[in-house]
Amino acid sequence: MVLLKNEEKVLPFGAGTKLAVFGKGSFDYVKGGGGSGDVGCAYIRNLQDGLRSLGEMVQTYEPLDRFYEKEVKAQYEAGSAPGMTVEPALPEEMLEDARRFTDTALFVISRFSGEGWDRSDVEYTGEYNPWESETSMPKICGRIFPEGDFYLSAEEKKVLDAVTKRFNKVVAVLNTGGMVDTSWIRDNAKVQGALMAWQGGMEGGIATAETLFGLSCPSGKLPDTFADRVEAYPSTEGFHESFDYVDYTEDIFVGYRYFETFKEQKAHVVYPFGYGLSYTAFEITPETCRKSGEDGMEWRFKVTNVGTVAGKEVVQLYVEKPQGKLGKPARELVAFDKTALLEPGMSQMISLYVSKYTLSSYDDLGKVEASAYVLEKGTYRFYVGGDVENAGLLATPLEVAADEVICKLSRKGAPVSLKKRLLADGSYEELPQGETRDPNACVFEKMKPGSEEAIVPEDRGRAAYLLMNPYKEGVRPFTEVAEGKMTLKEFMEQLSDEELIGLLGGQPNVGVSNTWCFANLKEYGIPSVPTADGPAGVRINSETGVYTTAFPCTTMMASTWNTKMAEAVGKAGGEELKENNLGVWLTPAVNIHRNPMCGRNFEYYSEDPLLTGKMAAALVRGIQSNQVGCSVKHFCCNNKETNRKNADSRVSERALREIYLKAFEIIVKEADPWTIMSGYNVVNGYRASENKELLEDVLRGEWGFKGMVTSDWWNRAEHYKEILAGNDVKMACGFPDRVKKAMEMGAVTREDLLHCAERVLNLVLRFQ
Numbered sequence: 001m002v003l004l005k006n007e008e009k010v011l012p013f014g015a016g017t018k019l020a021v022f023g024k025g026s027f028d029y030v031k032g033g034g035g036s037g038d039v040g041c042a043y044i045r046n047l048q049d050g051l052r053s054l055g056e057m058v059q060t061y062e063p064l065d066r067f068y069e070k071e072v073k074a075q076y077e078a079g080s081a082p083g084m085t086v087e088p089a090l091p092e093e094m095l096e097d098a099r100r101f102t103d104t105a106l107f108v109i110s111r112f113s114g115e116g117w118d119r120s121d122v123e124y125t126g127e128y129n130p131w132e133s134e135t136s137m138p139k140i141c142g143r144i145f146p147e148g149d150f151y152l153s154a155e156e157k158k159v160l161d162a163v164t165k166r167f168n169k170v171v172a173v174l175n176t177g178g179m180v181d182t183s184w185i186r187d188n189a190k191v192q193g194a195l196m197a198w199q200g201g202m203e204g205g206i207a208t209a210e211t212l213f214g215l216s217c218p219s220g221k222l223p224d225t226f227a228d229r230v231e232a233y234p235s236t237e238g239f240h241e242s243f244d245y246v247d248y249t250e251d252i253f254v255g256y257r258y259f260e261t262f263k264e265q266k267a268h269v270v271y272p273f274g275y276g277l278s279y280t281a282f283e284i285t286p287e288t289c290r291k292s293g294e295d296g297m298e299w300r301f302k303v304t305n306v307g308t309v310a311g312k313e314v315v316q317l318y319v320e321k322p323q324g325k326l327g328k329p330a331r332e333l334v335a336f337d338k339t340a341l342l343e344p345g346m347s348q349m350i351s352l353y354v355s356k357y358t359l360s361s362y363d364d365l366g367k368v369e370a371s372a373y374v375l376e377k378g379t380y381r382f383y384v385g386g387d388v389e390n391a392g393l394l395a396t397p398l399e400v401a402a403d404e405v406i407c408k409l410s411r412k413g414a415p416v417s418l419k420k421r422l423l424a425d426g427s428y429e430e431l432p433q434g435e436t437r438d439p440n441a442c443v444f445e446k447m448k449p450g451s452e453e454a455i456v457p458e459d460r461g462r463a464a465y466l467l468m469n470p471y472k473e474g475v476r477p478f479t480e481v482a483e484g485k486m487t488l489k490e491f492m493e494q495l496s497d498e499e500l501i502g503l504l505g506g507q508p509n510v511g512v513s514n515t516w517c518f519a520n521l522k523e524y525g526i527p528s529v530p531t532a533d534g535p536a537g538v539r540i541n542s543e544t545g546v547y548t549t550a551f552p553c554t555t556m557m558a559s560t561w562n563t564k565m566a567e568a569v570g571k572a573g574g575e576e577l578k579e580n581n582l583g584v585w586l587t588p589a590v591n592i593h594r595n596p597m598c599g600r601n602f603e604y605y606s607e608d609p610l611l612t613g614k615m616a617a618a619l620v621r622g623i624q625s626n627q628v629g630c631s632v633k634h635f636c637c638n639n640k641e642t643n644r645k646n647a648d649s650r651v652s653e654r655a656l657r658e659i660y661l662k663a664f665e666i667i668v669k670e671a672d673p674w675t676i677m678s679g680y681n682v683v684n685g686y687r688a689s690e691n692k693e694l695l696e697d698v699l700r701g702e703w704g705f706k707g708m709v710t711s712d713w714w715n716r717a718e719h720y721k722e723i724l725a726g727n728d729v730k731m732a733c734g735f736p737d738r739v740k741k742a743m744e745m746g747a748v749t750r751e752d753l754l755h756c757a758e759r760v761l762n763l764v765l766r767f768q
């Protein structure tokens with residue numbers, strides 16, 4: 001959790017504090033977001049539960065607690081989801097009585113968002129959609145928050161006014177999954193303290209209460225820039241310009257890269273990226289800095305707890321690159337690490353390494369060297385410290401005498417319709433245009449987009465199962481490959497085209513899985529690989545009666561900046577997966593927080609690709625240490641939910657490389673994920689799952705990805721085109737007849753099928 005404000009050390013509350021807890025958020029706790037990133041857990045602790053769990057440490061004004069409980073329960077009974085309720089008006093006498101009870105108040109807000117809709121009232125109804133709730137949510141959101149849920153509603157403002165007028169000590173608690181307006185916290189002297197408690201999962205209310213009372217010392221740092229207006233983010237202007245496309249004209253200037261570079265925008269920043277207070281204080285002292293080989297620099301910092309309670313600190317290292325020909329953001333995060341829990345007076349050494357590759361920039365248009373990561377000549381200055389705004393200059397810069405080409409690549413995934421992009425000097429650069437692409441192009445008539453929605457895989461069953469003869473007559477079963485008795489190639493030669501095609505689609509659920517399975521060809525002894533959603537937890541159908549852990553939302557995890565913690569969560573989740581006989585966890589979700597309105601930001605980490613990549617790579621290592629797999633999603637540029645299955649993300653190659661692909665690259669290189677899930681969306685005219693340049697050339701060719709690629713569930717892509725692009729499996733089901741037809745027309749060959757099938761079968765072999 002991130003401590004945003006703490007004037008006159010109002011927090012932590014001392015033992016015996018009497019509290020009046022205002023805002024329906026005290027009861028209406030939002031554990032996480034909705035959709036596939038939701039999870040069925042046995043119970044959820046709200047803040048009232050949390051405060052009660054502290055026993056005699058706290059006394060709350062109970063009539064107020066009961067008032068909110070009653071009001072919120074009535075709204076739930078009328079069909080409202082947690083967080084999508086209206087702030088009830090407070091009876092005047094309740095306020096007065098509460099004031100007589102205490103002079104210390106909490107003011108709690110909660111927010112909910114979910115899959116399939118964005119945090120606005122804009123809704124897309126242009127195609128068949130059986131998920132009615134997704135399309136009605138923008139309407140509800142617009143009704144409760146006419147100005148957008150980024151801001152306090154009129155009803156919330158009234159409560160805040162009434163509370164700050166009467167109480168001497170007011171502390172705000174924010175139970176949200178993403179960026180919200182916090183200027184009312186910074187600017188209102190009466191609000192002395194504020195805790196960003198995020199959506200903390202099933203135990204979130206307990207953790208919030210414990211943090212407020214100092215049983216744990218907050219050490220979270222914001223993984224996003226908190227600005228005062230949603231319009232301050234450069235991506236807001238075009239966010240809803242069209243249902244069909246989104247132009248990423250802000251280019252690489254996402255989040256703090258924008259606010260730090262364009263100084264006139266800084267005034268909009270309420271709390272900067274990396275910001276977070278503590279109940280204790282730290283000193284970060286640079287000890288040594290050395291050039292590490294030819295390749296980069298290594299620092300050692302001494303971090304000392306100079307305060308009075310135990311706590312943890314994050315060391316954040318930023319670079320300021322020379323502007324050169326490409327132009328650069330004023331700051332970029334290049335490394336970070338977090339200390340262990342340090343008692344007062346204790347120190348810990350933290351080493352941070354930065355390679356030249358990390359310091360380089362991508363030149364997509366050949367200003368220095370076309371399609372290459374280049375290190376432009378000049379001075380690279382480094383800053384260390386608490387947050388991006390306040391990080392202090394380090395004495396040792398890196399001097400680069402001449403431009404260096406760090407990594408020569410080739411043109412991949414380039415835009416054809418993005419007209420311009422923002423440069424570091426504030427001007428816009430015109431971009432080369434290309435021939436427009438039709439994402440629905442097909443060698444035969446395409447299925448009507450939307451008609452494939454919610455079709456589940458056919459249960460092919462077994463024609464002739466005999467206990468004594470479990471396999472198809474005459475075949476050598478898959479176990480022979482696992483045992484090294486035959487090669488995978490030899491094994492696959494036995495499979496007919498139809499059988500190969502069968503492997504390239506989703507399979508019926510088995511056990512407690514409810515997001516279907518991979519592989520499954522019983523006649524050859526190929527088992528099913530059951531999947532389950534994440535990232536909130538291992539999502540199992542509640543009808544099975546199996547409950548799993550609802551972890552804190554991903555953005556909250558990112559705000560720990562603690563890769564060891566992420567690995568531990570991955571290990572714990574992977575254990576639950578295995579315990580339930582599941583094979584692949586559809587997590588982590590690593591899309592970038594391009595704009596606060598994206599409805600799924602709670603599932604994603606940060607506006608920064610390095611923080612995202614490092615945290616998610618640790619999670620993947622944790623999951624896969626259980627010998628089960630994960631699916632890193634949604635590859636790539638799936639940064640908006642409205643019409644997500646058709647909207648074209650039009651983005652430059654540089655922004656792709658430096659921002660949107662970067663986290664995936666880090667994860668592939670550092671954690672070897674078993675699978676990757678392509679996005680629903682279109683990227684520069686090609687559907688993400690039909691994008692050969694990104695899936696084959698970049699993911700596999702450049703980064704060395706060894707795993708399997710799955711589509712997202714019920715996308716609008718054509719199955720044979722996915723096969724050609726190296727998207728190995730179509731979920732939730734494949735369309736064998738259409739692939740067969742494309743084969744007959746010569747649009748796809750057995751060779752193409754073999755490529756994908758090999759990767760499906762290699763996934764199965766990983767479970768040995």
Ligand code: BGC
Pocket residue numbers: 036515533534586633712713
């Ligand atoms: C989501 C994925 C999810 C899949 C399976 C899709 O709607 O976009 O993130 O893993 O469903 O539930």
